[in-house]
Every structure is written in structure tokens, then in C-alpha cells.
Amino acid sequence: MDTTARRRTTSGRRSRRAGAVVFLLAVIATLLAVAPPAAQAAPRWVDGQHKVTKVTNCYSTIIGPSFEETGIEAFVGTYADYDSSPMQPFVGQQTYLRLFVISYGDHCGGGVFFSPKVVLPAGVRLDRTGQIFCYLEGARLTHPADCPQWSNVDSNGRYYSTFSEDGGNWFLPNRYGSDPSAYLEFQFPIVSDTLQSNTPIGVELQSAPANTNHVMLLTSNLNVFIGTPDVPRTVAATATSSSTARVTFTAPATNGGSPITDYDAECVSTTGGASRSAFAASSPVDVTGLSSGHTYKCRARANNSAYYGVWSAYTSTFTTPAAATVPGAPTNVSANATSSTTANVSYSAPASNGGAAISSYGTECTSATGGTTRTATGASSPLSVTGLSAGHSYACRVRATNSAGPGSWSNLTNTFTTPAAATAPGRPTAVTATVLSPRSIRVGFTPPASNGGSAITTYRAQCLSSDGGTTRTVDGAASPITISNLTPARSYKCRVRATNTIGDGLYSAYSPTVTLAADVPDRPTNVKLKIAGSTPQTAFADLTFTAPVSDNGSPITSYRLQCISTDGGVTRYGTSSGSPIGATGLTPGKGYHCRVRATNAVGDGTYSTFSTTFRVPG
DSSP: OOOOOOBOSSOOOOOOHHHHHHHHHHHHHHHTTOOOSOOOSSOEEEEOOOEEEEEEOOOBTTTBSOOEEEEEEEEEEEEEBSSSSSOBSBTTOEEEEEEEEEEESOTTTBOEEEEEEEEOOTTEEEOTTSOOEEEETTEEEOSTTTSOOGGGBOTTOBBOOSOGGGTTOEEEOOOOTTOOEEEEEEEEEEEESSOEEEEEEEEEEEEOTTSTTOEEEEEEEEEEBOOOOOOOEEEEEEESSSSOEEEEEEOOSOOTTSOEEEEEEEEEESSSOOOEEEEESSSOEEEOOOOTTOEEEEEEEEEESSOBOOOOOOOOOEEOOOOOOOOOOOEEEEEEESSSSOEEEEEEOOSOOTTSOOOEEEEEEEESSSOOOEEEEESSSOEEEOOOOTTOEEEEEEEEEETTEEOOOOOOOOOEEOOOOOOOOOOOEEEEEEEEETTEEEEEEEOOSOOTTSOEEEEEEEEEESSSOOOEEEEESSSOEEEOSOOTTOEEEEEEEEEESSOBOOOOOOOOOEEOOOOOOOOOEEEEEEEEOSSTTTOEEEEEEEOOSOOTTSOEEEEEEEEEESSSOOOEEEEESSSOEEEOOOOTTOEEEEEEEEEESSOBOOOOOOOOOEEOOO
16 A cells, blocks of 8 residues: 655644634535435434544644544444334345545644455445445545446455546545645445344444554444335236236346245236236246226236335236127037937037137037937037937927036927837848768758848857757858757757847757768877887787777777887778777887777778887897
């Protein structure tokens, strides 16, 4: 810091001790009238403790020996209003920190140099969007050279004058006469982003080293309260129905130091409609109960736990639609029966939906012959009506519904009659049975004269034997139906029935009896093989078996044995009228397995399964 004293051009010294006290009282009274430009209800400065420096005066032939006197007196204060609602300053609101510096006397013929640095607590910042105010002995300094702005405040908060020859330090000149002192006042705009309770805030003041206590920390207590939130931004409103509007916005820049609890929206009419308000936790706010067909404008405000916020400006105007009415009547209505208990009702949408989307259609079918009345609803044509009475006459009508309610019924349709209730089908006729093989019959028939009012879904043919043959049943879609796996050489008669969705009809009369021809025998079972004989020359196959279950209408005349080698031996055969049966000439040292079949007058039956394998000695 430059500590070179600036000399006055005038000569002589004056006594100033008593005059300084009187002057200080006058200065303080003057300061109470000095206020920053911020508009507040009943503001006042909350000043901190006054601090002073001491300086030793120079020897003077006029005054006499040197003596110690006050060099600088200074204090800081904050601007507040504790009587307003909300109390000010509140979080996010601009207020002021002031520094007041007074010098006394000439101090060896020169003025006083000093350098201020703003010291802010956590959460408090200089508001560089605001203006710094400077006052010299109560008169506001407006010239940029006398009251420089933020370009002369460094990042550490130190405030420099524009006079580089003084090292950027501020200078207070000496005064003479009855007003022996000078004073400067600076007001710095500040903002607190958090609540503050008696938080020290101040200025570090450096003066010339000739002063005792030449570095002073001047403090005052800062209180910052919960305030009103800022105004919501980008507020807009649109009608969402004839009686509702949606108000949208973005959150305010600050919440006043307390979280926003809710938002209010208010819509007022410029054409005599009812004013309405609503609230919500966030955007959007839906306002209900508006008057249809009226012009409205809306505004919004944010609220916190302490205060209602400030209303935004009104939005652009909008007009609510006219109130919806019920839809007109549907046209081109027709109906037809789709079964004995159901009908389809078709229609065209009404010419007018009443100003609101149609949400559903309803139909009603009434009977003039005592049938049951039935209704149905749906979103579009056709509508299906169920539960009607079979065999009755009906006429139907349709109406549309929107948010205003159901509209008028259409005209009734032409009358239609539901079919009589369906029954099971009648009996098939002209049933025939044709032998296809010793084990199968083809059954032909004529469909029944009536399907019972419901389409036939299937037919069932059944052939029964009067002399011990196996009964067989086969389903089919139409005539003829083939029945297989019957018992050969047995007599059969067949019959048919029809089925629809209602159930099974009655069986037809039987066909004439037919007799199946005999067939080859069934297969022998329980085949067991052993190799008999002790030498290769005497070895032979000895096979036992159980006769077939059935000779299928023709007595068995013989059995045929076949022995096949599994590893290259000669195949051998044997015949017999029954079990056991043998085969000779087997190849020594080879493995064999054997099987047997039965023969009757019809022919050879199917071979049995193979026996287990045995190896011939040798």
C-alpha cells in the first residue's frame, strides 16, 4: 500500500479535539438519512461496532509538541427491514453492505489513505448486477472516476480507486475550521443464497502503517430470512374443455430460502365468465369450473412454507369452447338375426357429435311378440345383441353418448324374426353296409331331413355283430364312412347318427346285415427256441408256440417254421400240424433265431415274432 501522505497547499494548524466529537454526532445523524436505491417499507441500517486507529501528531511551533490523536474511525452496516412482511432481506433478495470511514485532523499535514476489502460469509455474494453507491460527506458521487463500479473490485473483494498514483488506495483529505474531519461512505449490493442468523459480515480496512491497528476487520451482524419465491416464468394457459384450462409454467429463479410447497393459478374472464383458481405441486395446474364460451387470462404464483409468492403477469387471452350438447341420433339403422338368440345392429354416426367426442353407442331391441328386451353397448357399428328370445319378432334402435350424456334414440329398424331354437339333428336315412374286405365295411347314408336349426358338425357310424364280432365306431364328416378292424367271418349291421352344436341326434335304422369273409389266421405267440442234439450232426431246432387267438373263420391246416442264421448259416424250414415244430440241417457253429406262421384255407397268416437266438454246437 502507498503510504505517502498527500500535503495540503494551505498553511497553519488548528485545534480539532472538541470539534471532532460534535462533528461525529452530526455525521451519524446525516448518515441515517442516506439510503440505497432499493425500495423497502421501513428500512434501517444495522451498524456494527465503531473502530478507530491512533496516530501521533507532528511537532508544531503553533500547536506545540506532538500528541496522539484519532486517525481513522470506521464501521460497517447492513440494510434491513425487520417490520415488513416478509422481513427483509430475504434469501435471494438484494440488500446492501455499507462502509463508513471518517478521518480527523491533518496528521502531519496530510490526508488519510485506506483500502477496503469486502469479507463475506458462506452463502453471501456480491451482486455484480447491482450498482455500487459512493458518498462524500453525504453527497452522492456519480462520476465513474469518483465511484467506479465492478471493474475496480477484484476477485478477493478488494475495492480500488481510479487513481493509480495512489496505488488504487482511497484518500480522505484533511479539513479546517469548524469542520475538521472528512468522511466517505460506500454501499455494496449483496445477495444471500441461504438463511443467515446474526452472521458476521464486514470489511477489512487497511490504513497507513503510521496508524496503530492499521488493519481493522469491521463487522456487523447479517440476518437473512425466508422470503417470497420469485415469480414463475414462461406462464401460459390454454383451454382444455369448455370449462377447464391448463396453466403451465417453469419454476421461479429462487424459492425465497424455503422449498416451494405448491403453486396457485388464477383465471379471470374479461367477458363476464366465472373466475376460478386452483393449486398443484408443480406445473401444470388445471383450473376447473370456468364458463364456456368466455375469454380468459391466467396467472400463477409460487408459495413456500412462509409466504405466498408474487403473481406473475397475466397470460395471453384464450376462449373456452361452447359447452357440449348431447349427440344427434344415429342414422341408417338396420338389424338382422344372426342366430335364434342374437342379432347384429348396424348404423351410421350422427351428423353432429354435440361438440364432444362420442364415447359409446347403445342399442335396444324390443319384441312385439313377447320376446325378452335386450340392450348392448359398443364403440362402433355393428353392435351385437345377445339373449334374445328364439322365434320372436324384434325391432331395434340406437343412440350415441358423449361427455354431455346420451343423445336421442334413432328410429326403430324394420322388424325381423329370430329363428326357432335349434335342436339336435334328425336321423340319417338309407343306411347301407358294403363289405370292403374280411375286416372292413363301408357305411353309406343320406343326411337327415333337418339339421335342427344348427349346422351338422359330424356323423358317427357304428357296426355291431350278432355272432361275436367286435363292435366298431368311426366318426366322419359326410357319407360314406369306412369302419376297419372288424372280425372276419362274422355278421354285421350298421347305423349312423348326426351331431350339431346342440348335441347328438338319434341313430338311424340299421342297415341290412352283411357277413364278412374268412381271413388268414392270426399270428402264433409265445415262441420259444432250443437247439436239440449233442453233436453238430444231430443238432436240430426245436420250437414251441401258442396257437393264434383266431383262425378268422377257416380252420388252421398247418404251421410253417423258418430258422434264419444271424451270422451266415443256411436258412432251414420245417412244417407241423401243431406245437412243437422242428428244423434240421442247421449249420454247425452258427447262431439261429426262428419264427412260425399258421395256414388255413384262405392262405398263410403273418409270421410270429422271432425267438431268442441260439448257437448250434460245433
